[in-house]
Amino acid sequence: MVDEEAGVVLRARIAAAQRICVLTGAGMSAESGIPTFRDALTGLWSRFDPAQLASEEGYRADPQRVWDWYAERREGVRAAEPNAGHLALGAFARQRPGVLSIVTQNVDDLHQRAGNADAIRLHGDILADRWLERCPERGTGREACATGGAEPGRPPRCTRCGNLVRPGVVWFGEMLPPGAMEAAERAAAACDVMLVVGTSGAVWPAAGLAGAARRAGAFVAIVNPHPSDIDGEAHAVLRGTAAGVLPRILGVGVEGG
Ligand code: NAD
DSSP states (O other): OBHHHHHHHHHHHHHHOSOEEEEEOGGGGGGGTOOOSSOTTTOGGGTSOHHHHSSHHHHHHOHHHHHHHHHHHHHHHHHOOOOHHHHHHHHHHHHSTTTEEEEEOOOSSHHHHTTOTTOEETTEEEEEEEESSOOTTTSSOOSOOSSOOEESSSSOEETTTOOBEEEEEOOTTOOOOTTHHHHHHHHHHHOSEEEEESOOSOSTTTTHHHHHHHHTTOEEEEEOSSOOTTGGGOSEEEOSOHHHHHHHHHTOOGGGO
16 A cells, blocks of 8 residues: 555554554654665765774774764754654644654654653664763763763763763664663554654664564554665555654644644
């Protein structure tokens, strides 16, 4: 099913649903001016090598280069505003409390700023600082020292334990934040409708959530202007953008929020 017909069916499913799970990817924030990773013309990976910029090895090899690259991306995220798609999800959550769960692969904070503070973040938070090595004071995690600050630098360094500061995102080969995937799997298994918005479906385990929802009985719909790797999991595919399709599908205008 595509477009017109899919839109009608999906609106009816959404109206009747008691639980809706929305899985979002970089395309969700594209219309806010934050580049996606894989779009051929504008995607970040077409201009940069992911192995150097999004891995611990790359950071250790050239901390200043990687820090500077993330500092620029952080500026881009801080300057961006939620688009009509984020705002529609925020408005929907206010109108139908308890129905929506958002699972995002995005490291920006645009869902949170649009009113979905409890969005599950599978790949971390680009605006958060983490320590490169385990902190000797904390023992387990790589959160900042409880009492330490970081002295300015590229990258900054902890004034207490000397750790280099790194962005709080999940790099290639790293574990997802504790509990995040489990919470996402629960939301996928419990939903009546899963909306997959702006993801290429190339990054696992997030990409597996659409199939998991379908196997658990959910109606799965994809919103993406281009084909994705997981279109085969969908009952309906809407070839449009997040900001163009979500307000219409969710039945909330941007002013509705
Ligand atoms: P991706 O770059 O692999 O795919 C982006 C998808 O979005 C593509 O399928 C593309 O067709 C679609 N798209 C482009 N514009 C769109 C629009 N306006 N509306 C709807 N869809 C649109 O991104 P991904 O699948 O999220 O996976 C890559 C990784 O990229 C994730 O792990 C994520 O952490 C990271 N990432 C995050 C951000 C962000 O936080 N905003 C930005 C870039 C990359």
